[in-house]
Amino acid sequence: MLGQYLEGVHETAPLIHNITNYVTVNDCANILLACGASPIMADDQAEVEAITAICGGLTLNIGTLNSNTIASMILAGKKAAQLDHPIVLDPVGAGASPLRTQTAAELIGKLPITVVRGNVSEIKALSDGSSLTHGVDANAADKVNDDNLWEYFSFTKKLAEAWGTIIAISGEIDVIANKDKAFAIKNGHPLMSRITGSGCMLSVLTAAYVTAAKKTQNSLLEAVAAAFCTMGIAGEVAASRMGEMDGNASFRNYLLDAVFNMTAEELDTKAKYELVSYTDD
Amino acid sequence: MLGQYLEGVHETAPLIHNITNYVTVNDCANILLACGASPIMADDQAEVEAITAICGGLTLNIGTLNSNTIASMILAGKKAAQLDHPIVLDPVGAGASPLRTQTAAELIGKLPITVVRGNVSEIKALSDGSSLTHGVDANAADKVNDDNLWEYFSFTKKLAEAWGTIIAISGEIDVIANKDKAFAIKNGHPLMSRITGSGCMLSVLTAAYVTAAKKTQNSLLEAVAAAFCTMGIAGEVAASRMGEMDGNASFRNYLLDAVFNMTAEELDTKAKYELVSYTDD
Amino acid sequence: MLGQYLEGVHETAPLIHNITNYVTVNDCANILLACGASPIMADDQAEVEAITAICGGLTLNIGTLNSNTIASMILAGKKAAQLDHPIVLDPVGAGASPLRTQTAAELIGKLPITVVRGNVSEIKALSDGSSLTHGVDANAADKVNDDNLWEYFSFTKKLAEAWGTIIAISGEIDVIANKDKAFAIKNGHPLMSRITGSGCMLSVLTAAYVTAAKKTQNSLLEAVAAAFCTMGIAGEVAASRMGEMDGNASFRNYLLDAVFNMTAEELDTKAKYELVSYTDD
Numbered sequence: 001m002l003g004q005y006l007e008g009v010h011e012t013a014p015l016i017h018n019i020t021n022y023v024t025v026n027d028c029a030n031i032l033l034a035c036g037a038s039p040i041m042a043d044d045q046a047e048v049e050a051i052t053a054i055c056g057g058l059t060l061n062i063g064t065l066n067s068n069t070i071a072s073m074i075l076a077g078k079k080a081a082q083l084d085h086p087i088v089l090d091p092v093g094a095g096a097s098p099l100r101t102q103t104a105a106e107l108i109g110k111l112p113i114t115v116v117r118g119n120v121s122e123i124k125a126l127s128d129g130s131s132l133t134h135g136v137d138a139n140a141a142d143k144v145n146d147d148n149l150w151e152y153f154s155f156t157k158k159l160a161e162a163w164g165t166i167i168a169i170s171g172e173i174d175v176i177a178n179k180d181k182a183f184a185i186k187n188g189h190p191l192m193s194r195i196t197g198s199g200c201m202l203s204v205l206t207a208a209y210v211t212a213a214k215k216t217q218n219s220l221l222e223a224v225a226a227a228f229c230t231m232g233i234a235g236e237v238a239a240s241r242m243g244e245m246d247g248n249a250s251f252r253n254y255l256l257d258a259v260f261n262m263t264a265e266e267l268d269t270k271a272k273y274e275l276v277s278y279t280d281d
Numbered sequence: 282m283l284g285q286y287l288e289g290v291h292e293t294a295p296l297i298h299n300i301t302n303y304v305t306v307n308d309c310a311n312i313l314l315a316c317g318a319s320p321i322m323a324d325d326q327a328e329v330e331a332i333t334a335i336c337g338g339l340t341l342n343i344g345t346l347n348s349n350t351i352a353s354m355i356l357a358g359k360k361a362a363q364l365d366h367p368i369v370l371d372p373v374g375a376g377a378s379p380l381r382t383q384t385a386a387e388l389i390g391k392l393p394i395t396v397v398r399g400n401v402s403e404i405k406a407l408s409d410g411s412s413l414t415h416g417v418d419a420n421a422a423d424k425v426n427d428d429n430l431w432e433y434f435s436f437t438k439k440l441a442e443a444w445g446t447i448i449a450i451s452g453e454i455d456v457i458a459n460k461d462k463a464f465a466i467k468n469g470h471p472l473m474s475r476i477t478g479s480g481c482m483l484s485v486l487t488a489a490y491v492t493a494a495k496k497t498q499n500s501l502l503e504a505v506a507a508a509f510c511t512m513g514i515a516g517e518v519a520a521s522r523m524g525e526m527d528g529n530a531s532f533r534n535y536l537l538d539a540v541f542n543m544t545a546e547e548l549d550t551k552a553k554y555e556l557v558s559y560t561d562d
Numbered sequence: 563m564l565g566q567y568l569e570g571v572h573e574t575a576p577l578i579h580n581i582t583n584y585v586t587v588n589d590c591a592n593i594l595l596a597c598g599a600s601p602i603m604a605d606d607q608a609e610v611e612a613i614t615a616i617c618g619g620l621t622l623n624i625g626t627l628n629s630n631t632i633a634s635m636i637l638a639g640k641k642a643a644q645l646d647h648p649i650v651l652d653p654v655g656a657g658a659s660p661l662r663t664q665t666a667a668e669l670i671g672k673l674p675i676t677v678v679r680g681n682v683s684e685i686k687a688l689s690d691g692s693s694l695t696h697g698v699d700a701n702a703a704d705k706v707n708d709d710n711l712w713e714y715f716s717f718t719k720k721l722a723e724a725w726g727t728i729i730a731i732s733g734e735i736d737v738i739a740n741k742d743k744a745f746a747i748k749n750g751h752p753l754m755s756r757i758t759g760s761g762c763m764l765s766v767l768t769a770a771y772v773t774a775a776k777k778t779q780n781s782l783l784e785a786v787a788a789a790f791c792t793m794g795i796a797g798e799v800a801a802s803r804m805g806e807m808d809g810n811a812s813f814r815n816y817l818l819d820a821v822f823n824m825t826a827e828e829l830d831t832k833a834k835y836e837l838v839s840y841t842d843d
Contacts (some may be wrong), residue, residue, distance in 0.1 A: 021603070023603050065606065067608065093602065096616060097609040097612035097613050100609065100610045119769070195592060196775075230794075245819060246819050247819030248596050248818060249592060249596075249815040249819050
């Protein structure tokens with residue numbers, strides 16, 4: 001089922017506009033190229049609308065944000081909304097500073113965000129301020145596990161209804177939900193938390209899959225799940241290549257390589273997920 | 282013939298000032314170090330003239346440009362002109378937004394650019410607005426091939442005359458021309474379009490070769506051709522190292538590695554080019 | 563002796579706030595993750611104090627500085643001072659432009675810097691203006707060697723007294739001194755000067771070690787020496803992995819990998835240093 005979403009990316013080669021942080025921007029560009037999409041980065045107010053207009057989708061990532069790029073995100077987001085382009089928001093470090101929390105909330109309030117993709121601490125910080133984000137990493141106390149999974153299904157379903165977006169929480173178990181359905185995804189590897197950019201890369205990958213799914217009139221929720229499974233499987237493949245002297249730099253390369261080589265069949269075979277439906281269909 | 286230009290870089294170790302985008306800046310720095318040059322990145326108006334003054338050459342790259350860096354490019358460019366330093370312009374995404382097209386045109390108008398290095402869509406967008414750039418990648422309809430090669434010789438010769446620069450178009454076949462001569466270069470590999478930064482890296486490499494050639498009083502046109510052959514051959518070498526599980530991340534590493542290990546002899550042996558002369562000499 | 567400092571980083575997992583250049587920022591983030599610390603990058607005046615407040619240590623790196631980030635460095639530095647967090651200053655390119663030299667001097671004057679980590683030309687430029695920095699690389703004439711080592715012990719001791727900081731000069735022989743003691747460290751490999759970011763990465767690594775040492779009430783001077791030995795040994799390990807076709811891109815990966823895999827035992831076994839004491843203890 002999910003493999004077709006990767007095929008959709010390969011066939012439509014979506015061009016994604018990314019306003020993103022300067023820490024992981026190179027990896028974001030390369031993972032978009034790895035999956036068959038194309039990246040363009042532009043963050044000046046004088047051109048973001050023009051750039052969004054030639055793209056198919058938009059990623060807004062608030063790592064290393066500043067007053068100029070916040071204004072650019074609003075401008076690009078409004079243009080994307082006019083053109084009915086999907087928008088993925090990555091609220092990097094929401095909870096770590098008032099500027100980040102407020103900016104993420106402002107973007108959710110002002111723009112028709114399609115997917116909010118964050119770690120559990122970031123999403124909780126945005127939902128009720130109850131979590132103390134550990135920098136840009138998730139707080140251990142917030143972790144999704146088999147025992148609290150149903151609580152997170154309920155939490156993400158409510159948030160999806162409140163915000164009118166897909167909520168996509170990444171972690172050891174990923175939870176992806178709209179108001180009707182939720183996926184729990186169990187792909188991935190602990191080494192993914194030992195490189196910078198796992199989350200940022202997942203967000204742009206999600207933008208590529210959702211943009212392709214929109215063009216091909218497929219389910220956006222399943223597209224997000226497909227992007228998350230792609231990333232998780234790539235982490236597993238990367239971990240399997242690790243030699244004795246390899247560390248996180250080699251792992252990062254292997255991760256991108258695995259996305260580059262991912263096939264629809266591999267995605268269908270290795271994807272590990274549960275799907276919960278809240279409706280009768 | 283071209284190998285001596287790489288030797289020139291090794292011997293003179295030129296220091297290159299780069300005002301460039303934050304997406305591929307790390308790769309640009311590393312490829313300069315790989316070829317035996319040294320990079321320095323500085324984009325604030327308060328220091329660009331001082332930095333240019335201690336360097337031998339200047340690269341201006343308009344990816345992720347903004348109003349501050351545009352002013353810095355003009356300042357640095359004017360200082361470089363005073364000091365008779367070569368300037369390489371990379372009009373990343375010209376055609377993709379009015380800001381980029383206008384900025385590139387402004388830089389060509391105000392500064393004595395030595396080389397304009399872009400893909401065919403970017404160069405066409407700057408010449409007559411007839412091409413619609415696909416983001417930062419070339420439009421397929423514009424591709425240089427054996428059938429339209431002479432049209433591109435004619436096009437680049439005229440543009441070189443009009444702008445007073447060397448025109449260097451990269452693609453499956455590269456075309457490099459001044460008003461008197463043109464090179465068509467057939468080195469390279471399709472994987473080069475699957476990583477971000479192939480073009481940006483080629484631009485800074487070109488700056489290194491041209492700066493060294495100026496110091497050693499060699500042909501600037503041949504220096505550009507040597508830089509393009511170096512990059513193309515490095516792509517071929519990198520492709521030859523690709524294992525079954527390797528993807529674009531490994532390819533990027535192999536590409537830089539191949540530039541690092543390139544010798545004058547290898548460059549002379551593997552370079553594939555035609556040279557056309559419009560004059561009697 | 564030094565191995566315990568790496569253990570301290572592993573055990574305390576310090577969160578380090580980095581205001582740093584966009585050239586090597588990704589490598590800085592990944593080396594912090596490699597050594598067991600966590601990075602956060604934030605440079606906007608609206609959030610740097612909040613971000614510093616949730617971290618344990620601060621790195622200030624003046625590569626690609628601009629007027630906005632200079633103000634942010636002062637704000638973050640004053641907050642770090644209030645909270646008694648260690649601050650590491652990397653005066654990248656001091657001597658290469660008045661802006662860099664003046665900014666580094668301003669930061670040393672206004673903030674209680676814990677460690678100044680630079681190459682010998684940068685440190686000399688800050689001490690007396692007698693060195694002409696070759697871009698961001700050290701000038702050959704300034705090199706520390708066995709013949710002039712005692713001059714550098716004397717030089718760094720005086721500077722440490724004058725500035726009230728630890729002085730940490732990296733090079734073929736590293737010299738690390740406070741007013742009472744000095745380390746000369748002979749780990750490392752020439753290939754480290756063929757990648758961008760060796761110095762920047764060493765600075766954030768130093769911040770991690772010093773932050774952990776402060777938490778565990780250990781010697782800050784020894785912590786700096788431990789960070790330098792870690793980096794130098796990692797360079798040696800990386801060089802030992804180099805295959806025939808490998809170049810500086812592979813070397814960069816191997817270097818990060820080696821930090822990732824470094825153990826306290828390895829650090830103790832391979833560290834090559836002399837310790838000089840100017841006091842009776």
